[in-house]
Every structure is written in structure tokens, then in C-alpha cells.
Amino acid sequence: MITVNDSQTVEWTAGLTVAGLLKALGWDYALIAVTIDGQFVAPEDFDSRPVPDGSAVQAIHIAHGG
Amino acid sequence: MADKISIVVNGKAVEVRKGVRLLDAVREAGASVPTLCRHKDLMPLGSCRLCLCEVECEGRTELVTACDYVVEGPLAVVTDSAEVVRHRKTLAELYLGRWPNVPAVKAIARRAGVSESRFVGEFTDPEPKSCILCGRCAAACEEFVLECIVGFAGRGMERHVAMPFHQVDPHCIGCTSCAHVCPTGAIEIVDDLNRPVDPRKIQSAGMRVNAELATLDKSQCRMREMGTLNILQVMDKYDLLPVHNFQYGCHPDAKKIYGTVFRDQYPPQGLADGCWPGCSMACAKTADGFELKTGPYKGQRVTVDGPEYETGGGCANMGCFDPHFVLEFNFYCDTYGIDTISASTVVAFVMEAFEAGIITTHDTGGLVLKFGACDETLEMLHQMARGKGFGVLVGQGVRWLKERWIEEGRGDPQFLRDIGMEAKGLEYSQYVSKESLAQQCGYTMAIKGPQHDEAWLIFMDMVNNQLPTFELKAEALYYFPLWRTWFGLMGLCKLLWNDVVPADNYKEKEPHKIPGHVRNYFKYFEGMTGIPLDEGKMLDQSARVYNLQRCMSYMLGKGTREADLPPYRAVGPVTAKEYESRAERYDKQLRELLGIDPTGMSTAEKMARLRAHREEQYGKTMDVVYRRRGWNRNGVPTLARLKELGIDLPEIVALVADAQEPEA
Numbered sequence: 001m002i003t004v005n006d007s008q009t010v011e012w013t014a015g016l017t018v019a020g021l022l023k024a025l026g027w028d029y030a031l032i033a034v035t036i037d038g039q040f041v042a043p044e045d046f047d048s049r050p051v052p053d054g055s056a057v058q059a060i061h062i063a064h065g066g
Numbered sequence: 067m068a069d070k071i072s073i074v075v076n077g078k079a080v081e082v083r084k085g086v087r088l089l090d091a092v093r094e095a096g097a098s099v100p101t102l103c104r105h106k107d108l109m110p111l112g113s114c115r116l117c118l119c120e121v122e123c124e125g126r127t128e129l130v131t132a133c134d135y136v137v138e139g140p141l142a143v144v145t146d147s148a149e150v151v152r153h154r155k156t157l158a159e160l161y162l163g164r165w166p167n168v169p170a171v172k173a174i175a176r177r178a179g180v181s182e183s184r185f186v187g188e189f190t191d192p193e194p195k196s197c198i199l200c201g202r203c204a205a206a207c208e209e210f211v212l213e214c215i216v217g218f219a220g221r222g223m224e225r226h227v228a229m230p231f232h233q234v235d236p237h238c239i240g241c242t243s244c245a246h247v248c249p250t251g252a253i254e255i256v257d258d259l260n261r262p263v264d265p266r267k268i269q270s271a272g273m274r275v276n277a278e279l280a281t282l283d284k285s286q287c288r289m290r291e292m293g294t295l296n297i298l299q300v301m302d303k304y305d306l307l308p309v310h311n312f313q314y315g316c317h318p319d320a321k322k323i324y325g326t327v328f329r330d331q332y333p334p335q336g337l338a339d340g341c342w343p344g345c346s347m348a349c350a351k352t353a354d355g356f357e358l359k360t361g362p363y364k365g366q367r368v369t370v371d372g373p374e375y376e377t378g379g380g381c382a383n384m385g386c387f388d389p390h391f392v393l394e395f396n397f398y399c400d401t402y403g404i405d406t407i408s409a410s411t412v413v414a415f416v417m418e419a420f421e422a423g424i425i426t427t428h429d430t431g432g433l434v435l436k437f438g439a440c441d442e443t444l445e446m447l448h449q450m451a452r453g454k455g456f457g458v459l460v461g462q463g464v465r466w467l468k469e470r471w472i473e474e475g476r477g478d479p480q481f482l483r484d485i486g487m488e489a490k491g492l493e494y495s496q497y498v499s500k501e502s503l504a505q506q507c508g509y510t511m512a513i514k515g516p517q518h519d520e521a522w523l524i525f526m527d528m529v530n531n532q533l534p535t536f537e538l539k540a541e542a543l544y545y546f547p548l549w550r551t552w553f554g555l556m557g558l559c560k561l562l563w564n565d566v567v568p569a570d571n572y573k574e575k576e577p578h579k580i581p582g583h584v585r586n587y588f589k590y591f592e593g594m595t596g597i598p599l600d601e602g603k604m605l606d607q608s609a610r611v612y613n614l615q616r617c618m619s620y621m622l623g624k625g626t627r628e629a630d631l632p633p634y635r636a637v638g639p640v641t642a643k644e645y646e647s648r649a650e651r652y653d654k655q656l657r658e659l660l661g662i663d664p665t666g667m668s669t670a671e672k673m674a675r676l677r678a679h680r681e682e683q684y685g686k687t688m689d690v691v692y693r694r695r696g697w698n699r700n701g702v703p704t705l706a707r708l709k710e711l712g713i714d715l716p717e718i719v720a721l722v723a724d725a726q727e728p729e730a
Contacts, residue, residue: 007531027529029300030286033572040573044083047069060532060577061525064287064297064565 003056012053018046022059031062074142082137089117089132097145099132100154100174102161103200105247107277108209110134113201115157116174120147129153151178159183167194170249189223197227197252203244210243210276211346212290212338216253227252239344246273260594267593271586276346278566283347287565290338292325293349294375294565299324301379305648306498306524308383310437311414312487312635313644315498319387323378327389332356347561353393360444361398372396373406376518379496380410384417385437394444402451404461411493412464413443418485419467424477430456464488484634490515490624499636501651502527503680504539507687510632511543511701513615513625519560521546526578540690548608549584555611558587610711613696613703617721620702626725627701630688638680642669645676652676698727 002010002021010024018034018041034041035058041049051057070081075095082091087110092099102114110133117132123141129149144150158178161171163185175181199218204227207216215238219228229235245253246269255265262268283289288296298320301307305315321327328351329336338348353370373381373396381392399406413435419425420435427434431449433442433456449457459467468486472479487494492515499505505528508521523542526532533539553560568582575581588599619625639645645652646669656662656672660679664672692699696707702725708714 005529005531006534026303028303030288031567033574033577042572043569058530060530062564062567062571062578062580063522063525064567 001054002051005058005060006056012051016051018049018051018057021051021057022046025059027059027061029061031064033060033062034058071137071140073137073140076144076146084138086137087133088119088121088130088135088137088143091137092119092132092143092145099145100177101133102170102174102198102249103202104133105202105206107281108202108205108247111201111205113199116154118150118153120144120150154178155180160185161198163187164189165191165193165196165198165250167192168196168198168250169194171198195251195254197248198250199225199227200249202247202249203227203253206243206247206276209280210273211241211344212340212348213237216244237343241272241276241344241346242269243273243276262594263596264593267589271590271593274586275562275566275583278568279346282569283566286567288325289347289349289561289565291336292329293351294561295325295328295351295373295378297325297375298378298382299326301375301497302382304529305501308379308414308496308498310385311383311411311418311485312494312498313418313639313641314647315500317382317385317387320382322387323381323389323392325378328353328373328392331389332393345559347565349561349565356393356397358394358397359390360394360441361448363401368397370397371400376496377406377410380406380414383414383496384410384439384443385414386440386443387438388440391440391444395447398444398447398451402447404447404450407495408463408493409447410496411487412460412467413446415464415467415486416446416460419471419477419482422477422481424471424482463491464493465491481640484640486633487635488515489632489636490619490629492516494636497522497524499524499632500638503683503687504533504542506632506637506684507539507543507630507691508546509636511630511688511691512547513612513619516632516636520550530578532578536687536690537694539687540694543687543691544694545579545605548605548612551608551612552604555608556587556591558590563587606711610713613708613711614713614718616697616701616703617708617718620725621721625702627688627699630701632684634677634681637684638677639673642673645669645673698725700725700727702726 002012004010004025010021022028022032034046036051036055069084071084072079072081073091075092075097078095080095082094089099089101089104099117099119101117103111104117112131112134115131118129119132121128121130121135121141121143123139155178158175158180162175162180163183165171166183166186204217207213215229215235216227218225220226229238240255240257242255245255279290298307302316302320307316307320309315309317332353335351335353339350339352340348341350351372355367356370357367358364370393373392377396378392381387381395396406399409416425417435417437417439420430421437433445435442446457446460449455450461464486465488468482471477472482489510494509494516495518497505497518499509502524504523504526508523509516512520521543523533523546526542527539533542550560563583564580567580571577571580571582588604591597591599616625634640639648639652652672653664656664656675660675662675689699692701696710697703702722705714705719705726708718
């Protein structure tokens with residue numbers, strides 16, 4: 001199980017990447033800053049960085065517009 | 067790692083990202099390759115040829131310019147083979163022969179082991195700041211500021227950089243991009259009309275933004291393609307797009323008015339344009355040759371300036387998902403001097419009242435004003451402008467209409483108050499705030515009324531869960547309104563703060579504030595005035611004005627707690643249909659936040675419990691926000707706060723003297 005933004009959980013699956021997690025959440029926002037257990041993940045690594053089971057992910061939407 | 071491939075650089079295997087430019091790949095692998103024309107923020111030019119490398123790929127060996135060679139698959143590259151060295155040496159000699167005293171050329175020659183050139187002759191230019199025809203300036207003009215003011219003229223040895231017809235082009239606004247990227251100093255900026263204290267500081271801040279827009283916008287907000295309308299699609303997907311007078315947050319037909327539709331179907335929408343010359347974000351959009359179907363200009367082809375997000379969002383709020391309507395509504399609002407936000411919000415209110423039977427065709431002069439009534443909406447707009455018909459009443463705004471209808475005994479007064487989306491007499495702009503307490507306060511507590519430009523906290527609060535406590539919400543409702551006020555005070559646009567984001571923003575401690583860009587604005591301020599600025603000083607600058615505005619607002623009868631209360635539609639579901647459309651969400655909140663099991667409860671009961679909770683939460687947030695701002699429980703600045711800010715002048719104190727409370 002993965003915790004996202006301290007407010008929701010997502011079922012972990014083998015091979016899950018940051019991009020896969022965001023897709024599962026339906027978050028295709030252009031500006032998202034991601035940390036896994038406090039470690040930054042560069043946007044260009046979203047496709048390849050695995051998300052370990054049990055990790056705490058912060059996916060901060062940087063508000064544009066408004 | 068699907069997007070990584072293995073290549074060999076000077077005999078050493080390294081892993082690189084597929085699609086990377088070879089020059090970047092070999093440099094990352096530690097190889098040193100010279101260039102004159104390459105600039106990190108510009109597309110590769112391949113003009114100086116100095117970055118030649120020897121590439122072996124699929125059994126074939128060739129010399130390529132590394133800067134514009136895209137790595138698509140496995141290859142082996144040698145950056146200093148005998149062939150490469152020989153070519154570079156000849157090139158260095160050619161450069162040195164023509165421009166022997168240009169420092170950048172001399173450095174290249176030294177590196178290639180060339181001290182003298184065989185090619186000295188009649189074309190040799192001894193100036194140390196000569197143009198070496200690298201082309202960076204022309205590329206910067208096009209890529210940074212979307213102009214083609216600087217370019218090449220002449221051929222062969224006559225080739226040189228010039229403005230068209232060798233005349234000063236009036237479109238050049240002196241952005242200094244060309245000078246910034248010039249490797250020799252051949253282009254100099256000689257005027258400084260605004261007499262800034264430190265022009266270099268300003269140039270450096272501006273160039274950073276230019277470079278980010280040239281390199282990042284296409285993968286971020288696409289402001290150059292679609293302007294602010296890009297976010298309509300985002301709002302629809304996150305259930306935040308107002309639909310049918312803020313009842314819902316998305317609609318299956320919303321995709322008909324996404325920014326991509328206008329970009330693709332209404333030229334030149336897809337092209338970058340500027341609301342003022344030289345802005346490299348260039349987010350203003352137009353639709354040219356647009357034929358009007360109604361009104362005094364019916365049949366004429368016009369240029370429409372827009373649509374911006376708020377106009378598109380307003381049309382969704384009226385249920386009008388026809389792109390032609392969006393543009394015609396946009397055009398006539400502009401032409402009549404009517405704000406598209408207020409116009410669409412009041413029409414959406416009228417439509418809901420019509421569908422609820424509060425008004426009928428008898429009141430509207432025969433107009434059937436259901437959601438989605440595009441033709442009728444345009445007719446009402448023309449009536450507002452003509453000063454005739456039902457449109458005249460609609461033009462008075464939501465507050466006036468609801469008070470009139472309540473006075474006339476139409477419908478349930480509470481229902482009208484709940485669905486009339488205005489505060490302080492101003493109509494709400496186009497975001498659904500129901501699931502973000504901070505955004506509800508950001509809207510309704512805004513001094514001017516519920517405009518979106520004071521505190522736009524939906525994502526921070528609702529999606530990111532960054533503001534889980536009242537104190538954190540209050541802190542955000544302190545910082546962001548003052549930061550946004552600061553733009554107004556300085557006469558600066560806010561779009562360059564958060565509609566493009568630095569590539570390394572994700573590393574910041576508070577990425578949502580986009581600290582790199584905040585610092586950039588501070589640098590600009592210091593470059594212009596000579597006064598160093600930091601967050602604390604910026605907040606104090608704004609707070610003085612903000613509190614003065616609040617005092618004046620109180621004087622006008624609007625700067626109080628009562629005026630900061632929202633219509634319930636901004637806070638939660640007003641109708642049973644609205645609740646049931648998101649029943650899973652609301653039922654979950656009843657269970658998790660209130661410990662209530664909704665099973666077996668009627669929708670009316672559930673709505674009442676949810677409403678009581680949400681209104682209580684709103685009230686508590688107000689209390690904490692007021693404390694953080696130094697205001698009393700009625701939302702009026704305390705004398706202590708005015709003194710702290712140095713604005714306790716007698717005439718200001720007099721404005722709020724009667725609202726002061728004894729200290730607790």
C-alpha cells in the first residue's frame with residue numbers, strides 16, 4: 001500500500017513507477033513535484049522511478065492559473 | 067528503464083536518456099567538446115561546426131555535429147579522433163584568420179593548438195568585439211521573444227547580422243535577449259530609458275524567464291499555444307470547472323471548449339501573441355476573421371481578443387459548450403465593456419432560477435433561459451447594451467436580482483441566497499470551491515470580492531493536503547493575498563511567477579511558492595530601485611496597502627465578518643441533485659469527519675449535517691485568519707496592527723475607530 005499526500009492510499013503493484021502511480025490517481029497535471037519518502041524525483045525520471053511498497057509519496061500540484 | 071539507452075563515449079559505456087543531444091550526452095560523460103554557437107537555452111544551431119565528433123552507428127562511421135545530433139539508439143562516439151582533431155584545427159584556423167582578436171575565438175584556437183592562421187587576408191577583422199556569425203542572436207530573438215527582428219543579411223563574405231532593411235525595427239522593444247546570448251559582445255545595449263539602478267540584475271532576471279519559456283513552456287502549461295485557456299481542461303478533470311451555476315465541477319461536453327479546440331480550429335489561436343510587446347510568455351490569443359452571427363455587427367468578420375480561461379469557464383457555468391458561442395460572447399462582452407466573469411455568473415444564476423421556476427418566460431420577455439441557451443444568452447447580452455428588455459435587469463448583477471426576487475416573494479429566499487454566487491456585490495469567478503475550505507476563504511474574504519487573484523489555494527488544500535490545520539490555512543491566507551497584492555503594487559504580471567516553473571523547482575523546500583521565481587521578482591525589484599528585498603519586506607510592503615484597503619472597505623460597509631460570508635453554493639451542495647451527484651464523496655466525509663453513518667439517512671438529513679459542519683469550519687477558519695492578519699473578530703484591522711505597519715495616521719484610524727473592540 002502506498003500513502004499519497006497523507007490523505008489517500010493506493011494499492012501497490014509490482015513494477016509501479018511514479019508515472020504509473022499518477023496515472024492511477026488520474027493526475028495528469030503538467031506541474032507536479034514528487035517526493036518518495038522525502039526524496040525528490042526529477043520529472044524526467046517519473047517514467048522509470050519505481051515506487052516501493054509502503055512508501056509515502058508527496059505529489060504536490062504546483063498551482064498555475066488562478 | 068525504458069527510456070534509457072547505453073552508448074559508448076570514448077570507449078566508456080554510459081547510460082543516457084533516449085532523445086538526448088549528443089553534445090549533452092558526451093559532456094555528461096565527462097568529455098570536453100568546444101563550441102561557439104551552442105547556448106544552453108537555445109535550440110542547437112550546428113553553425114560553428116566545432117562540436118564535430120566521430121560517431122559509429124549501425125556499422126557506419128561519420129562525422130556529425132554533436133549539438134544537434136539526437137541520440138535515438140546505441141552508438142559509439144569519439145570526441146577527439148585524429149579526423150576530428152584535424153577538422154577542428156582547420157576550423158579554428160579559419161576563425162582565427164577572420165577574427166584574430168575576439169577572445170572567444172582565441173580561446174578556441176589555443177585549445178586546438180593553433181597560434182597562427184594561414185587565412186589572414188582582406189576579410190580579417192581586427193575588432194575584439196566582432197560578430198562571428200554564430201546566429202545565437204537571431205535564434206534568441208525568435209525563440210525567446212517570438213520575433214525575427216535580428217537576422218542575417220548578405221551572402222558569403224558579405225553575410226552579417228542586421229535588422230530588416232538595415233533600419234531600426236519599431237517592433238524591437240530592447241529586450242536585450244540578443245545581447246545576452248552574444249559570445250563576443252558584438253551587440254551592446256546602449257540605452258536605459260527607465261534608468262534602473264542595476265540593469266544587469268534586471269537583464270539576468272528577465273533572461274532567466276525568457277529561457278524557461280523557450281525551453282519549458284511546451285512541456286508545462288503551453289501558455290504560448292493556448293494562453294490561460296489551457297487550464298480549462300485541467301479544471302474539468304479535477305472536478306473544479308463550474309457547470310450550471312457552480313452546481314457541478316465537470317461536464318462531458320466541456321471538451322468541446324478545451325484550449326486545444328480553439329488552438330486547432332480558430333487561427334491564429336495557436337500562435338504566441340503578447341498583451342504587451344516583448345513579453346516572452348505571449349499568452350494573449352486572438353481569433354481572426356471570425357464571423358459574427360448576432361447583434362449589431364452580425365455578418366461582419368472581426369478579430370476576437372481571447373478567450374481566456376475565465377471566459378471559457380464562465381461559458382461552462384452557463385452550460386454553453388459551443389466554441390463559436392464562446393468567441394461571440396467574448397467579442398460582445400469586450401465590445402460592450404462588460405466583464406465576461408460577472409456576465410456569465412449572473413446569467414448562470416438566472417438560468418438556475420428559470421429552471422427552478424422562480425422566473426418564467428413571462429419575466430424574461432419570452433426567452434427560454436435554460437442552461438445551454440446560447441442564442442438566448444447572446445440576445446440578453448444585446449439587451450443589456452441596448453438598455454431594453456430583461457437583459458437590463460440581468461445587467462444589475464446577482465446581488466440586485468436576488469434581493470429583488472426575494473422582495474417580490476419569488477421562491478424560497480434561502481435558496482436564492484444560497485445559489486446567488488456573489489459576495490460584497492461581486493460575482494464569483496470560475497472555480498468550484500466546495501472541496502477547499504482555504505479557497506472558500508480565499509474567494510470570499512478577498513477585499514474586492516470573490517475574485518480569483520488573491521488566493522488561489524484549491525490544489526494546495528484539496529489535492530495536495532498541504533493545509534490540514536486552521537493555522538496552515540490561515541498562513542496561506544496571509545502569504546498569498548499579500549504576494550498577489552505585491553504584483554499589483556509593482557505593476558507586474560503574475561503569470562511569470564507560476565505559469566512557467568523552473569526545471570529544478572521540485573527541489574525547493576516549498577515548491578508551491580515557486581521560490582526561484584519569487585527571488586527573481588525580488589532581484590528585478592532590487593535592480594530597478596537599488597533596494598534589496600526579501601519575503602518579510604515584501605509582505606510588509608503589501609500589508610500596508612492591504613490593511614489600508616480593508617479600512618476603506620469597512621468605511622464602505624463591506625469590510626466586516628458579515629461581508630466575508632459566502633453563499634452556501636460556494637461551500638457545499640445546495641440541492642439534493644447536487645449532493646447525490648457526488649454522494650460517495652459527501653457520504654464518506656460524513657463518516658470520516660463527523661463519525662456519522664449515512665446509511666438510511668435521507669438526502670435532506672445528510673445535507674443538513676454536512677452544511678452545519680462546513681459552515682462551522684468556515685467560521686473557525688475566519689477566526690484564525692483574522693488573528694493572523696491582525697484583525698479583530700469582526701474582521702477589522704486593530705489599532706495595534708495599523709501601528710505595527712506604520713499606517714496609524716489619524717485619518718486612517720478614524721475610519722475604523724468605531725469598530726475597535728476591548729482587548730481580550
